[in-house]
Amino acid sequence: MKLTIVAGLPGAGKTYLARRLETETEAIRFSRDEVRAELFDAPDYSTEEKATALEEMLRQARECLQAGHDVILEGMPFSRRSERDAARHLASEVGAEFKLICCVCPEEIALERIASGRHPAADRDSSLYHEVKARFEPFGDDEQVTSYQSLSTRSKNCQ
Numbered sequence: 001m002k003l004t005i006v007a008g009l010p011g012a013g014k015t016y017l018a019r020r021l022e023t024e025t026e027a028i029r030f031s032r033d034e035v036r037a038e039l040f041d042a043p044d045y046s047t048e049e050k051a052t053a054l055e056e057m058l059r060q061a062r063e064c065l066q067a068g069h070d071v072i073l074e075g076m077p078f079s080r081r082s083e084r085d086a087a088r089h090l091a092s093e094v095g096a097e098f099k100l101i102c103c104v105c106p107e108e109i110a111l112e113r114i115a116s117g118r119h120p121a122a123d124r125d126s127s128l129y130h131e132v133k134a135r136f137e138p139f140g141d142d143e144q145v146t147s148y149q150s151l152s153t154r155s156k157n158c159q
Contacts, residue, residue: 002027002070003061003091007078008103009136010129011110013150017103018074028064030057031075045123050076054083058090065094079136084143100143105150 004021006014015031022029036043036053043049054076061071078084084100091098107129114124139145 001065001068001094002097002099003065003087003094004070004072004099004101005078005084005087006072006074006101006103007084007145009077009079009110009132010124011113012103012105013113013148014074014077014103016150017101017148018072021072025070025072027070027072028061029072029074030061032057032073033075035060035075054086058086061087062090062094065090065096071096077132077136079132081137081140099146100139101146101148102139103148103150109150 004027006018006021008014015033018029018031021027032050032053035057036049039053039056040049057073057075061073064071073087076083078087078100088098088100090096110129111126114126114129
């Protein structure tokens with residue numbers, strides 16, 4: 001079994017890529033955005049709320065991994081090393097392979113996607129993009145990262 005996380009800035013195509021991988025691999029996909037919507041009637045997108053949604057997403061992922069299913073985690077940038085380490089630790093605890101994918105695209109494409117307003121999370125705007133970009137902790141030398149580049153605003157395709 002495998003635990004895959006899809007990291008990247010807002011608008012980079014993480015959800016698109018995760019859904020494609022879900023279809024291709026028959027893995028179970030968990031999105032922090034979707035988990036948050038299930039937990040909170042009127043999300044406020046606070047740090048505490050995001051942490052609660054991540055904790056629940058990891059709990060659900062643990063159950064699926066322990067049942068022998070592959071899991072994909074997305075719907076958040078995984079911008080903090082501690083978030084990536086929590087997922088890596090979970091994989092280690094349950095004996096799953098761990099894969100870290102970073103979805104990237106040019107800033108102008110990400111901002112155009114964000115401006116389209118098609119994302120279900122109400123906190124998605126250009127200021128969030130810049131905030132996440134400023135705080136994104138670089139990947140460590142010990143983090144084996146596979147990079148996927150999203151090339152087009154039309155295709156929204158990470159390749």
